[in-house]
Amino acid sequence: MVLQILFIAIALAGVALFSYNLKKVIRNIRIGKAANRTDQPQKRMMTMVKVALGQTKMFFRPIPAFLHLIVYAGFVIINIEVLEIMIDGIFGTHRVFGGLGALYNFLIASFEILALGVWLGCAIFLVRRNIIKLKRFSGVEMTSWPRSDANYILITEILLMTAFLLMNAADAKLQAMGAAHYTAVGSFPVSQFLMNLLPNTEGALIAIERGCWWFHIIGIFGFLNYLPYSKHFHIMFAFPNTYFSNLEPKGEFSNMQSVTNEVKAMLDTSFTPPEPDGSKFGAKDVNDLTWVNLMNAYTCTECGRCTSVCPANITGKLLSPRKIMMDTRDRLEEVGKNIDKTGNGFDDGKSLIDTYISREEIWACTSCNACTQACPINIDPLAIITELRRYAVMEESQAPASINTMLGNIENNGAPWKYSPADRLNWAKES
């Protein structure tokens, strides 16, 4: 009974703490400006099903896609087992679904095979990151925290799977010994091979079985609460992120309505523009971005597919689309902490541009959309880069000199080069 109360207390605390932190994250995302991403619900749903659930964009790189799929399927399906653990924990039962008979055996067998798959997948991921040292996982933005974060996630998953398999092995052995409460249910295709490694005394086996059970469930609640601090948040945010992703052609940049009003007023003196809402042109800081941009930042799992295809990054420039996303999240987190402390998020003398993202980075972008194409969950670093450029150009008039020359030419001659508009048809006349 004491254990049941303890279990319920841990479960409630785990869920409460997570809700508290999630609420803060949602508050932070709401700092962003409005963006209409609720049109075409059917198409959005399809995109989410295909891209997030079906992981179609992952398969552009088949090896990590396959490993990721196993870990993902394992994560989702083994959660059915967590449901059993929850019920057992609350009511003090043992393997409450055991009554399902053959179906239960099949489920447990599937969980075991998946658990082994997850274990191996995570181990290979660790090797790729730490021994083979794939280039995609390095870069200026991959400082010690992002690297550790990735390793913590993989090690935790390995530990959870180990505990799950050891628990089953001890259970199976206890069942074979005919121990009280351990009725013979389940099928253990993987953990049967671990049985010989375990001690033979009932007391020790029960200690292992119970120990692993508690480790597994506390581990899961711990992991849940790690998400808001980690790149691993993508397991949740991948879904809304793909649902609300851009459905227009990638080449299309949004037209700024605030500018349209001013331009209309300039061209047509009878047009009275609505009162400007006081917001800036473009983005200096995270509150000038839209909530979609900010949700993108929380969704990024730092896989680096964007950066690995970025022409600027490939040729040694400072720009890295992954860094753009990580900087946006870091700045947003900082602003959130400022709000918690002082109520005002932005009076710390810092801003997304300059403090986090340099001018050199934003001007190195070719707007080629390789990054948005490569992202397996439709994150859009280019949208943020564009907003920062808009701020630099329209609020500060701080573009590279040659860009200013080009802009001046368009303004004066209607072409980015210094040619006379009168000569525009010369190609038809000369050889």
Place this chain on the structure above:
Amino acid sequence: MSEQLNFEVPTMAELLAKGEEPEILFWVGCAGSYDERAQKTTRDICKILHHVGMKYAVLGTEESCTGDPAKRAGNEFLFQMQAMTNIEVLNAYNIKKIVTGCPHCFNTIKNEYPGLGGTYEVIHHTQLIQDLINDGKLKAEGGESFKGKKITYHDPCYLGRGNGVYEAPRKALEVLDAQLVEMKRCKSNGLCCGAGGAQMFKEPEKGNKDINIERIEEALETQPEVIAASCPFCMTMLRDGVKLKDQDQNVQVLDIAEITARANGL
């Protein structure tokens, strides 16, 4: 195959004076109008239109920059000024259908003008060529033979990834009976030439390589006789790359329109 056009290029103003309307407006673009190399492509597009007897016109001196480089550089004001001025001209001529000689103009007019009051059917010149081939109006005969020649095609970002046009330019090359070899990074995974996002008009940031060199090395790996382009900016970047690699004697960089015109002896 003379460089000179042996026909007049009609302007919208001239057609209007005659009380006529064209089937399609050819939006030439700034590069196509002023850049010497791109002007050749422009003339070849006209030759193709003339050859198939399609009624077309250009805006001539009434055309102005779409505003694309201003928009990519972050100057939304200048973009919208250009866009609205152009839309006024296009709407005044009652334009319904536009073919562009440049993927950037194509993307801007097709995707970004409708929100500002300019809605047209917009195609890129490679799509026009594809349509003409499909309709049997254009073949590859009576001119230079590209049979068996190794051609690799570079996808412009704003045509390919930006708007999903991957097949039209390849269709134009298929009818040549040429040997089409793809680069490792092609179609949706294509590598930028380095000119997009207003990079064309500035020096690149510090790095260890220029993007067009990275791209041209990949193109040359396919050992092509022709590198096919369909964007005037890509054309500049690729030609510079080929020259820097000392391959301009062996490898030609040609626009899809030029290849089509040559294959038809235009």
